[in-house]
Amino acid sequence: GAGVSQSPRYKVAKRGQDVALRCDPISGHVSLFWYQQALGQGPEFLTYFQNEAQLDKSGLPSDRFFAERPEGSVSTLKIQRTQQEDSAVYLCASSPRDVTDTQYFGPGTRLTVL
């Protein structure tokens, strides 16, 4: 069956550009999560949706980061005016129910900001 998919897989942006990263969760999964993974580190939580409601955005590092899930399925993470410190792998995960349910991760989008 189809897992979580993310696009693009790789993105190179010049500093100051806006980027949009897409996540297609497993069909029917209620919860969707975004994580940021720096090189050699564990994933760090960014934000969490339950259906279309964004229940927790405490991990977003600045107001340049914005996420949405308007119809409760596909989600987009947008980063405005990218900075070099935004370079990382952005992981999306979905789960059937909530944060303590198994989270299934996508392959990630590797963002490099020059």
Add this chain to the structure above:
Amino acid sequence: QQQVKQSPQSLIVQKGGIPIINCAYENTAFDYFPWYQQFPGKGPALLIAIRPDVSEKKEGRFTISFNKSAKQFSLHIMDSQPGDSATYFCAAAGGSEKLVFGKGTKLTVNP
């Protein structure tokens, strides 16, 4: 403040060895402790998870040991194989806390 501390950072064993990875946590609200395996260029994949009502859980060659009083849990990989070479992450969640990950252990299993 790191909520989940993982050690060692890297580990090298011979085929058939039993690598052990340890994690410690502080937040007593945590009640879900999964381990994830990640290969280069891939997202993390759930290996095995435990809740505090049991002290040990086995799935195939993977075992989690859990010590609630010490607030520690560990992953043991029996009869390790070169294909087990990957980065392993412990994590914890519970109450209103989202999933927090350790920094990872890079495991190398030599043939």
